[in-house]
Amino acid sequence: MDVVSPELNSLLPDEIMDTEAIAMEEELPAEHLAAPPQSEPEPPQVPMETELPEIVSLCPATTSMQMTSTDAQCSTSSGTQLLLAPSSLISGTTTSAKTTSPAVTQNLPKISSVTVPANHQLIINKVSGASAADGKSPGTAVLKPEGQKLLVAGLSKTGQPIMLALPHTWNKPATTQGTGDAKAQPTQIKMLTTVGKPVIAVSSASQLMGSSSTLQAQQLKTLQTVKSVQTVGGVGTSQFKTIIPFSTPPNVQQIQVPGSRFHYVRLVTATTGSSTAQSSGSTNTNPSIQPAKPVMMNAAVRMSVPIVSAQSIKQVVPKPLTSAAQVVTTSQTPQRLIMPATHLPQIQPNLTNLPPGTVLTPAHGSGNMGYAVLPAPYVTQIPQSAFVTLTSSSTFSTATPIQTQARLSLNGLSTSEATSRPRKPCNCTRSQCLKLYCDCFANGEFCNNCNCVNCFNNLDHESERLKAIKSCLDRNPVAFKPKIGKGKEGESDRRHSKGCNCKKSGCLKNYCECYEAKIMCSSICKCMGCKNFEESPERKTLMHLADAAEVRVQQQTAAKTKLSSQISDLLTRTTPAITSGGGKLPYTFVTKEVAEATCDCLLEQAEQAELTDQPQAVAERLILEEFGRCLRRIISFAGKVKTDCPINC
DNA sequence: GAGTTTGAAACT
DNA sequence: CAGTTTCAAACTC
Numbered sequence: 003m004d005v006v007s008p009e010l011n012s013l014l015p016d017e018i019m020d021t022e023a024i025a026m027e028e029e030l031p032a033e034h035l036a037a038p039p040q041s042e043p044e045p046p047q048v049p050m051e052t053e054l055p056e057i058v059s060l061c062p063a064t065t066s067m068q069m070t071s072t073d074a075q076c077s078t079s080s081g082t083q084l085l086l087a088p089s090s091l092i093s094g095t096t097t098s099a100k101t102t103s104p105a106v107t108q109n110l111p112k113i114s115s116v117t118v119p120a121n122h123q124l125i126i127n128k129v130s131g132a133s134a135a136d137g138k139s140p141g142t143a144v145l146k147p148e149g150q151k152l153l154v155a156g157l158s159k160t161g162q163p164i165m166l167a168l169p170h171t172w173n174k175p176a177t178t179q180g181t182g183d184a185k186a187q188p189t190q191i192k193m194l195t196t197v198g199k200p201v202i203a204v205s206s207a208s209q210l211m212g213s214s215s216t217l218q219a220q221q222l223k224t225l226q227t228v229k230s231v232q233t234v235g236g237v238g239t240s241q242f243k244t245i246i247p248f249s250t251p252p253n254v255q256q257i258q259v260p261g262s263r264f265h266y267v268r269l270v271t272a273t274t275g276s277s278t279a280q281s282s283g284s285t286n287t288n289p290s291i292q293p294a295k296p297v298m299m300n301a302a303v304r305m306s307v308p309i310v311s312a313q314s315i316k317q318v319v320p321k322p323l324t325s326a327a328q329v330v331t332t333s334q335t336p337q338r339l340i341m342p343a344t345h346l347p348q349i350q351p352n353l354t355n356l357p358p359g360t361v362l363t364p365a366h367g368s369g370n371m372g373y374a375v376l377p378a379p380y381v382t383q384i385p386q387s388a389f390v391t392l393t394s395s396s397t398f399s400t401a402t403p404i405q406t407q408a409r410l411s412l413n414g415l416s417t418s419e420a421t422s423r424p425r426k427p428c429n430c431t432r433s434q435c436l437k438l439y440c441d442c443f444a445n446g447e448f449c450n451n452c453n454c455v456n457c458f459n460n461l462d463h464e465s466e467r468l469k470a471i472k473s474c475l476d477r478n479p480v481a482f483k484p485k486i487g488k489g490k491e492g493e494s495d496r497r498h499s500k501g502c503n504c505k506k507s508g509c510l511k512n513y514c515e516c517y518e519a520k521i522m523c524s525s526i527c528k529c530m531g532c533k534n535f536e537e538s539p540e541r542k543t544l545m546h547l548a549d550a551a552e553v554r555v556q557q558q559t560a561a562k563t564k565l566s567s568q569i570s571d572l573l574t575r576t577t578p579a580i581t582s583g584g585g586k587l588p589y590t591f592v593t594k595e596v597a598e599a600t601c602d603c604l605l606e607q608a609e610q611a612e613l614t615d616q617p618q619a620v621a622e623r624l625i626l627e628e629f630g631r632c633l634r635r636i637i638s639f640a641g642k643v644k645t646d647c648p649i650n651c
Numbered sequence: 652g653a654g655t656t657t658g659a660a661a662c663t
Numbered sequence: 664c665a666g667t668t669t670c671a672a673a674c675t676c
Contacts, residue, residue, distance in 0.1 A: 438660055
């Protein structure tokens with residue numbers, strides 16, 4: 003299957019390919035492709051992943067606000083409810099409408115009907131003129147050619163909104179195809195739903211918003227957690243890339259590489275009408291024009307980002323994005339974006355002030371797109387206070403002022419992982435950390451504080467890294483997917499996706515990926531002499547030992563913590579008594595002269611004791627008492643010095 | 652810390 | 664797809 007259309011390939015870094023969606027589609031059994039009754043329970047199929055390929059997207063608020071009527075929807079084969087609008091775009095075919103959430107349906111136009119094929123693909127063809135519902139293309143909803151916007155939204159069974167917003171330009175052929183003909187090359191929007199998971203596709207902000215581009219920033223308030231979406235692309239192609247438009251201009255797009263944990267942020271300049279994205283399935287003959295466009299999105303900021311209801315989307319209050327930096331936040335997530343609109347001359351010098359590793363990719367052709375690709379782990383690795391200034395050299399030649407300082411606080415899984423469970427530093431020496439041997443690379447993270455040699459797994463070597471990612475994905479499209487995921491129903495909750503291949507370790511050492519993941523080997527393992535199964539006495543023994551060791555470690559840690567706390571408390575309580583005005587005493591108060599004077603005092607005391615024929619014990623006591631007095635005098639003097647000289651001198 | 656063992660990844 | 668090599672982590676001493 004052609005995963006990435008030529009136009010998106012030209013638009014995005016090479017490595018941005020959706021393996022997860024591919025796998026997802028491949029994993030979907032046939033029964034899931036058939037349309038079940040709406041009331042049918044959730045299909046049992048569970049993707050072999052623990053990390054749900056949810057997607058964070060920013061859905062333009064005005065997309066739904068532009069809608070004027072209500073209740074346009076249909077259902078997918080998986081039971082997902084879809085909402086299609088506006089009705090003027092669609093002339094009906096077969097699928098019956100279903101009721102959906104008022105939050106979603108409000109302000110949406112009615113449509114007569116639309117067909118969602120049993121393969122979970124919603125195909126909307128733009129056909130000029132009258133209805134195309136001539137039966138020649140079953141399962142196809144027909145768009146009118148006016149370039150109108152289409153919103154596909156709905157609710158999953160869990161009530162989460164599913165939205166697909168399309169720019170009006172989507173029903174034009176992609177500019178990247180050059181000779182594309184809108185009529186001959188109908189736009190197809192392929193929507194892949196995943197069992198029980200909401201789907202969101204977000205259109206290009208610039209395309210959607212038109213003159214309302216200033217509203218884009220507010221749209222950032224909407225964060226959607228999404229399962230899988232494929233959008234854009236032409237006939238026979240599937241797009242699984244994720245670009246989430248933030249605004250225009252500038253546009254900030256999150257790009258998710260499904261199957262991996264790379265999160266990208268792309269800042270894109272405004273696209274003009276001439277360079278507006280046009281989707282088509284035909285070949286890309288003009289890659290220079292690359293507008294922001296909606297693409298497949300996936301996960302990784304996943305899990306922790308809650309789904310925002312369609313109502314929330316509509317409640318976003320448009321507010322012009324002016325020169326002042328705006329902090330766009332969502333009440334439901336800590337994610338935010340600061341986007342000051344500053345004029346070009348002020349920006350260009352900032353190119354030299356970018357944080358290390360920031361990648362600026364020259365704009366293509368038309369020059370209206372410049373972007374930076376920042377893997378989210380990098381975002382999480384840089385200080386939160388760091389601002390990333392992104393722009394494009396070619397952008398400077400345009401009339402559109404661009405300066406985007408984006409501070410992304412991705413509060414997703416990767417962030418928490420990065421902060422709470424920092425990856426063990428790698429020690430790669432020969433792989434340049436660009437092969438899956440490297441744990442950092444394999445987990446989609448940059449090397450950070452590692453001990454590697456000749457490391458290329460950083461933004462200084464972004465091009466090499468991207469090539470390596472692509473190479474890995476070529477070899478194995480799911481190379482960046484978690485290996486440990488859910489097994490089939492009735493099996494263990496977690497299991498290795500490929501199974502191990504151990505021969506000598508008995509699968510009871512960390513050489514074994516199953517054992518390392520603290521899971522038992524399964525039927526798909528090809529190991530020899532496996533002892534990593536439920537009833538294995540060796541395994542039980544090891545588990546007990548490991549548990550005991552863990553308890554010991556925890557106890558030791560607790561003891562250390564308690565001791566440290568006690569010491570700290572003691573110092574806190576005693577410090578005021580030995581200081582003057584708080585703070586530390588001058589650290590140079592024990593000078594050579596002071597020490598000599600102290601020793602003289604002690605010797606004098608010793609001589610006194612000797613002269614008076616005191617017993618040794620008494621002599622020692624007298625000396626110690628003298629020492630105590632000396633110390634008190636020293637401390638007292640030091641305190642006075644500190645008072646006279648606030649700076650430690 | 653150096654050397655060995657191990658199995659996944661990469662290569663052929 | 665199987666066999667071999669490479670690689671880095673796990674392990675041992």
